[in-house]
Amino acid sequence: GACSEGRIYLCSVLSVRKSRAHQESRRKWLKVAFLVSSAVLVSLLSWSYLVSEDGVAEVLAHYSESLQDRFIEVPCSEDYDSHKRFEVLLCHSRLLFHAYQFVFFPPFYFCLLSQASILDLHSGALSVGKHFVNLYRYFGDKIQEVFTEEDFQLYRDVRRRIQQTIAQAFGISSSSMYLTKPTFFSRINSTEAKTTHDEYWHPHIDKVTYGSFDYTSLLYLSDYTEDFGGGRFVFMDVGANRTVEPRAGRVSFFTSGSENLHRVEKVRWGTRYAITISFTCNPDHGIEDPVLT
Numbered sequence: 325g326a327c328s329e330g331r332i333y334l335c336s337v338l339s340v341r342k343s344r345a346h347q348e349s350r351r352k353w354l355k356v357a358f359l360v361s362s363a364v365l366v367s368l369l370s371w372s373y374l375v376s377e378d379g380v381a382e383v384l385a386h387y388s389e390s391l392q393d394r395f396i397e398v399p400c401s402e403d404y405d406s407h408k409r410f411e412v413l414l415c416h417s418r419l420l421f422h423a424y425q426f427v428f429f430p431p432f433y434f435c436l437l438s439q440a441s442i443l444d445l446h447s448g449a450l451s452v453g454k455h456f457v458n459l460y461r462y463f464g465d466k467i468q469e470v471f472t473e474e475d476f477q478l479y480r481d482v483r484r485r486i487q488q489t490i491a492q493a494f495g496i497s498s499s500s501m502y503l504t505k506p507t508f509f510s511r512i513n514s515t516e517a518k519t520t521h522d523e524y525w526h527p528h529i530d531k532v533t534y535g536s537f538d539y540t541s542l543l544y545l546s547d548y549t550e551d552f553g554g555g556r557f558v559f560m561d562v563g564a565n566r567t568v569e570p571r572a573g574r575v576s577f578f579t580s581g582s583e584n585l586h587r588v589e590k591v592r593w594g595t596r597y598a599i600t601i602s603f604t605c606n607p608d609h610g611i612e613d614p615v616l617t
């Protein structure tokens with residue numbers, strides 16, 4: 325391991341030094357001691373920084389694992405009392421990972437995105453720095469040159485598969501779930517946030533932040549450690565933080581109430597792509613799939 329390598333290196337430095345003048349040897353020894361202790365100090369500091377910032381206690385989904393259908397049950401919250409009128413029983417707040425094979429969204433979507441930005445295919449809203457641009461209005465008839473019908477087909481197909489998977493996992497009927505907004509692509513890199521909307525790293529409850537969410541699903545489109553550093557998803561459970569390491573094609577989903585308080589770590593390098601697709605049980609909050617008009 326790294327420790328024993330460090331020791332061997334130190335030994336050979338010391339044995340060479342023995343044959344040299346005493347003073348020089350002393351100076352070099354001090355230098356080595358200084359270097360070694362700085363290295364120890366730096367690693368201690370970065371370790372405590374990581375632990376104190378992220379408090380990571382448990383990795384639910386390691387980036388290198390190809391997980392299928394892992395459930396974690398968390399205690400119920402009381403957020404759902406007002407939902408009793410819907411068919412669904414939301415009391416079992418679980419989450420599940422599902423690996424989709426071969427889900428590739430056209431990179432072009434992301435060329436449009438800059439820094440920490442989102443693209444909502446439903447409304448056409450694209451965040452550009454501090455502002456939003458409506459892509460559909462901006463491109464008008466030329467939108468067909470930006471997106472193809474196949475792009476939208478893929479999006480709808482992925483949405484449908486995720487909806488079915490959630491319904492099955494939670495034992496509800498897929499027809500009692502409705503797509504809701506916002507549902508968006510996100511691109512995050514390590515540049516500074518320009519507005520508070522860019523501050524994706526704060527702990528939050530999706531139902532509070534977005535209102536209509538009952539189920540949140542996240543489809544990751546890039547790999548933790550390969551494409552970006554930081555940017556892990558963290559469930560902030562009482563007494564433990566539980567992380568999900570993004571992996572392209574990995575879907576995680578969970579009920580959107582206070583039982584699933586979460587945050588995303590700051591992205592330290594590279595670029596992170598994901599899609600948030602959300603569902604509601606209230607038909608009044610449902611939206612249609614986006615269509616290319």
Ligand SMILES: O=C(O)CCC(=O)C(=O)O
Pocket residue numbers: 510530542557586587588598600
């Ligand atoms: O991208 C993620 O991993 C999570 C994003 C998120 O928390 C959200 O969209 O509410």
Ligand SMILES: [Fe+2]
Pocket residue numbers: 528529530586
């Ligand atoms: Fe969220």
